[in-house]
Amino acid sequence: MAILDAVPDWGMVARQRLYWTTVYKRTWKGSVVTSFVMPLLYVLAMGVLLGGFVKTGANLEGAPTYLAFVAPGLVAAQAMQTATGETTWPVMGSLKWHRTYYAMVATPLAVADVVAAQLVFVMFRLATVTGVFLLVMAPFGVFESVPGTLLAWPVLVLVGLSFSGVFFAYSATIRSESGFAIIYRLLVIPLFLFSGAFFPISNLSAPLEWLARLTPLWHGVDLTRMLVLGDVRPGLALVHLAYLVVLSLVGWWLAVWRLDKRMEV
Amino acid sequence: MALVTAAAARAVASPHTTGWEIVRRNYTVYKSSWLVFLTGFLEPVLYLFSIGIGVGRLVTGFEFNGQVVSYAAFVAPGMLAASAMNGAILDSTFGIFFKLRYDKVYEGVLATPMRTIDIARGELAWSLMRSAVYSAGFLVVMAAMGLVSSWWALLAWPATWLIGFAFAGAGMALTTFMKSWQDFEYIQLAIVPMFLFSATFFPITAFGGVLRWVVEATPLYRGVTLTRELTTGAVTVDSLVSVVYLVAMGLVGLTVASRRFDRLLLS
Numbered sequence: 124m125a126i127l128d129a130v131p132d133w134g135m136v137a138r139q140r141l142y143w144t145t146v147y148k149r150t151w152k153g154s155v156v157t158s159f160v161m162p163l164l165y166v167l168a169m170g171v172l173l174g175g176f177v178k179t180g181a182n183l184e185g186a187p188t189y190l191a192f193v194a195p196g197l198v199a200a201q202a203m204q205t206a207t208g209e210t211t212w213p214v215m216g217s218l219k220w221h222r223t224y225y226a227m228v229a230t231p232l233a234v235a236d237v238v239a240a241q242l243v244f245v246m247f248r249l250a251t252v253t254g255v256f257l258l259v260m261a262p263f264g265v266f267e268s269v270p271g272t273l274l275a276w277p278v279l280v281l282v283g284l285s286f287s288g289v290f291f292a293y294s295a296t297i298r299s300e301s302g303f304a305i306i307y308r309l310l311v312i313p314l315f316l317f318s319g320a321f322f323p324i325s326n327l328s329a330p331l332e333w334l335a336r337l338t339p340l341w342h343g344v345d346l347t348r349m350l351v352l353g354d355v356r357p358g359l360a361l362v363h364l365a366y367l368v369v370l371s372l373v374g375w376w377l378a379v380w381r382l383d384k385r386m387e388v
Numbered sequence: 389m390a391l392v393t394a395a396a397a398r399a400v401a402s403p404h405t406t407g408w409e410i411v412r413r414n415y416t417v418y419k420s421s422w423l424v425f426l427t428g429f430l431e432p433v434l435y436l437f438s439i440g441i442g443v444g445r446l447v448t449g450f451e452f453n454g455q456v457v458s459y460a461a462f463v464a465p466g467m468l469a470a471s472a473m474n475g476a477i478l479d480s481t482f483g484i485f486f487k488l489r490y491d492k493v494y495e496g497v498l499a500t501p502m503r504t505i506d507i508a509r510g511e512l513a514w515s516l517m518r519s520a521v522y523s524a525g526f527l528v529v530m531a532a533m534g535l536v537s538s539w540w541a542l543l544a545w546p547a548t549w550l551i552g553f554a555f556a557g558a559g560m561a562l563t564t565f566m567k568s569w570q571d572f573e574y575i576q577l578a579i580v581p582m583f584l585f586s587a588t589f590f591p592i593t594a595f596g597g598v599l600r601w602v603v604e605a606t607p608l609y610r611g612v613t614l615t616r617e618l619t620t621g622a623v624t625v626d627s628l629v630s631v632v633y634l635v636a637m638g639l640v641g642l643t644v645a646s647r648r649f650d651r652l653l654l655s
Contacts, residue, residue, distance in 0.1 A: 152570075153570055153573065156573050156576070156577060157573075157576075161580060164580060164581055164584055164585075165584065167584075168584035168585055168589065169589065172585075172590050173590045175590075176447050176450070176590055176591075177446045178446060178447065181445070181446040181447075183446070189446065301423075301424050304424045304427065305423055305427055308427040308428070308430055309427060312430075312434055313434055316435065316437075316438035317434075317437075317438055321438060321442060321443050322442035322443045322445065326441075326445045326446075327442065
């Protein structure tokens with residue numbers, strides 16, 4: 124598949140608006156708890172209560188308190204988790220159980236249009252979930268820089284998008300849902316726990332620290348943290364941004380490629 | 389001849405079913421997804437490495453029942469108890485709901501001489517065995533990392549069975565009342581706060597007044613305290629409170645589940 128084959132016809136993408144708004148209307152209630160209450164609980168437990176036991180003078184990468192350190196980490200991790208949720212089960216469902224994709228491409232829609240519309244929907248979900256999370260944390264006084272926090276919002280959508288394409292491609296490839304349990308335990312949870320969300324990655328041993336530096340979540344966590352703390356090192360920030368943009372584009376292409384292959388038969 | 393047919397008829401009428409058949413059935417099903425089974429062991433270990441060691445470097449050690457323990461040694465029994473809870477809940481809620489409403493496994497089972505109580509017992513036994521394998525592995529990891537400071541820790545293994553029993557019983561009972569997958573949100577709403585606030589990651593002294601009292605009354609807190617008392621060797625007569633609590637919870641759950649199975653499957 125040529126690179127440009129993944130570029131959708133945006134007019135065709137717009138035509139799927141009704142479908143995705145209907146999906147959202149029917150499912151948003153179920154996501155209220157996971158996108159509002161769970162982050163709040165994590166912030167309270169890890170940030171406020173556990174944070175109360177953190178030693179004074181511990182290395183927190185410039186954050187004044189543990190709460191201020193962990194909050195941007197948790198919201199970036201939430202972006203990853205939302206992206207994972209939206210591009211695993213729903214993709215497999217549309218292929219295997221509801222067969223929505225087959226109905227879609229029986230119309231003038233191309234595979235690239237179908238993928239683009241779904242990824243736009245995922246971005247919308249990411250924007251609402253991370254937006255709510257940022258609002259929930261604002262009263263805790265953990266954001267040092269207001270413009271930085273506003274900039275962090277689209278960055279968080281980008282963090283989620285960088286995972287969405289890759290997971291979409293994976294979900295379009297595997298045949299059985301047990302693949303999700305494995306990827307969740309071998310990839311998502313380790314990323315959540317070791318990508319600098321909960322503790323500075325310099326606390327890891329040197330090889331693991333370097334491994335963490337290669338993960339997309341670390342780039343997302345570090346960029347988000349720099350922005351909300353108002354402590355941006357421009358060179359490093361550009362590296363983070365470039366990494367996330369490239370991964371998003373590659374993932375997007377992979378998603379179109381894998382779905383196209385899967386639906387050829 | 390009449391004697392033989394009478395004996396045969398009696399054997400059919402009162403078979404020796406125990407629920408063991410359910411365990412064997414589940415084993416056969418899970419055999420094909422052994423990788424899922426294997427990776428289930430990883431989750432608590434990863435939490436231990438990340439929170440216990442990574443975050444542990446930022447946190448001072450805690451005093452527990454009069455002795456100072458390192459943060460990792462403090463968190464480890466918490467993860468042990470929490471993973472026993474999670475495993476039991478996962479099997480007894482999602483797993484059973486699917487078999488009850490979609491797979492119709494139990495309708496098939498009840499067409500044999502098995503009774504509803506055999507189903508309840510069998511499912512419970514299966515989920516206990518599964519989580520016992522995980523917690524044994526986790527205890528070995530703890531010991532290898534030097535996070536165990538007493539021979540009492542050997543009893544932490546059966547303690548995780550109690551935690552599994554309590555939560556599997558309760559989870560199974562609640563599942564029989566579930567109407568749709570959306571209802572499982574409520575289970576998550578109970579499980580996640582317990583996981584985060586039951587003195588798993590920080591000591592109970594973080595709470596004051598009524599809140600502390602509430603936390604102390606939750607089943608996961610009883611489980612965490614019990615395993616922590618055992619792995620640090622701070623066992624007292626009070627530890628029995630947790631034991632009785634967990635056993636009672638499991639027994640109530642099992643009884644309710646079996647009665648509900650009667651109503652759902654036999655009427």
